Amino acid sequence: MLKRRTYTCGLDAALDIMGGKWKALVLWELIDGPLRFGELRRRVAGISERVLILQLRELEKCGLLHRELYHQVPPKVEYSLTGFGQSLIKAMTPLGEWGERHQATIEALERGD
Amino acid sequence: MLKRRTYTCGLDAALDIMGGKWKALVLWELIDGPLRFGELRRRVAGISERVLILQLRELEKCGLLHRELYHQVPPKVEYSLTGFGQSLIKAMTPLGEWGERHQATIEALERGD
DNA sequence: GGTCCCCCTTACAAAAATGTCGGTACCCGG
């Protein structure tokens, strides 16, 4: 969760809210519309069920995404971006594009093995 | 350090290279030109000497910044962005602006106390 | 009845990130 209540700059605040290994990836998957828990789980490669839940909870608490529970059997839960979340996605897009442009370069870097 | 050699998308790669609590902040400070170790240490509020060194080493290894050692006494070391680093900064700018716009909102969120 | 799917939850464990403290080498000025 968020740890500070003051930040030295906007970037600092942004990284606190969407930093970490998974949050941005989760948000990213929701660009094209709502997804169910299971769909998210399958799309975000490598994430464990538990961690996905934790990330979703935090993103929800921060107002970046919305959780809609359908009282059905079997249960259905849909996650979608809020307006706030969408604005964040837009702000992250250039970073994503940068990463895409340089992905090969980055993958070629020596690991800290 | 970098942990993977393949990424699911550009954002994934970007976050791996500049994610974490400090890297982006360090890069950010270098926007306006080179800084010495001590200057960086003073500007990046809250970072410890050791952690700053670790971050600088990693950023250097990734080719995002350049370390220039002046053989003087007392020693002088200057850190500056490489072209690669500058391109990353540019890609992070919208995120920084987003954070700035929403900084008050973010600070007002409940902490996980 | 057994088993599957769904969306979680809890207890526990490992790994990664971050922090603290002390020390090094150099020279200078007092």
Place this chain on the structure above:
DNA sequence: CCGGGTACCGACATTTTTGTAAGGGGGACC
């Protein structure tokens, strides 16, 4: 000789993040 400033290293401790395993309640399918 003592202390100050610079840039850094190493051992260690703590905190944070991420992961693993197991279970649960409610149908549905065979």
